[in-house]
Amino acid sequence: MPYKHFLGYARGDDKDHTPMVVEEEAVIVREIYAKFLQGKTAGIIASELTKRGVPTPAGTGQKWSASTIMSILQQEKYSGCAKLQKTLTVDFLSKTRKKNEGEAPSYWVENSHPAIVSVEVWSMVQAEIVRRKSLNTRHSSIHPFSGKIFCAQCGGHFGSKRWHSTSQYSRKIWQCNNKYRKGTRCKTTHLEDKDIQRLFVRVFNRFYTDHTALAEDYETIIAALTDTEKLEKQAAELGGETLELLALMQKMINENASTAQDQKQYNKKYNGLLARYEAAQAKLDGVNNERMLRSAKKEKMRRFFADLDECHAAITEFDENLWYAMIESVMVSELTAVFTFKSGATVEIDIFKDED
DSSP: OOOTTTTTGOOOGGOOOOOOHHHHHHHHHHHHHHHHHOOOOHHHHHHHHHHHTTBBTBBOOOOOOOOHHHHHHTGGGGGEEEEEEEOOOOEETTTEEESSSSSOEEEEEETOOOOOOOHHHHHHHHHHHHHHHHSOOOOOOOOTTTTEEEEEETOOBEEEOOOTTTTTTTTEEETTTTSTTTTTOOOOOOOOOHHHHHHHHHHHHHHHTTTTHHHHHHHHHHHHHTOHHHHHHHHHHHHHHHHHHHHHHHHHHHHHSOOEEEEHHHHHHHHHHHHHHHHHHHHHHHHHHHHHHHHHHHHHHHHHHHHHHHSSSSSSSSSSHHHHHHHEEEEEOSEEEEEETTTTTTEEEEOOSOOO
8 A cells, every 4th residue: 555654654553663764655745744834735735646646645546635634744753753652442352442632641752763854844844833723814825925915904814806807907916804894994005916026026136135144144043042952951851750750650550450459549649640740741742842843943944044045146037936935924014015034034115116
């Protein structure tokens, strides 16, 4: 069956073995991660893979789905890590298993097998998933401008609208979705595709002019903002504590199963260990989450400057791939637009000025 070594993880397999590397399958996994980081949704990625006839985890002839893509994007095993005891056996006779929803401890093992994507890339994807969920609106990537343009007055998204749809003057424009809603009436201007493309060319060229000096400054900033040495030490200490507590809990369970004990005393002692474990695990989760965010930030900034270095001159026309690689968001007001690059840098530009 196709993808049985890698994409099997997307089906929720919880095996404690080291996966075999099948490079042609790994290439598809890396492509899925790359497209998602470009800004494409799981649905769009699924549609593209289906059109190309790429085999799914279920086999040739099946359609890719958004849920399968999201499962692949959230599988920690692709980064070389493993989360153990994600499922539980609820009936030892029938071997019935269920998702572990907190009934028993689960824990991480890093570098447990060869990675398909780096921890930094995996972390970037997890951060992007969280970011999209926080937008409080459906993220779309049917168009490169979808989900990236915002209203400076109310913070709402710009959506595409069709003006004079039944006449020869029909045209598509982008405007704040709250512009004509009662109680809002945002005064931000509307833009056409050609306007956004023109502004991007100007903004990119202005930013590109000083990118060499800026890149040198960012090397120092990256090192300062993404230092994880202290966090890694904390994670190692907390990881050791959780494993020690798990061992003590397992020892108690084994002794209770083989020797008659006062169950009241047993439960009291076990629950005390469990409370200590949960507290340590919560701290470890927080530390690991911060490590993930810093790793994501480091990879994001490095990719940004790598993409910038590949562009050897100012541009004369809109480049969709460059837009995806460079731009995080655009905040539009009545007269100006503020472009935020993925490095965190911002450039404000006059919307109605033709050139700098």
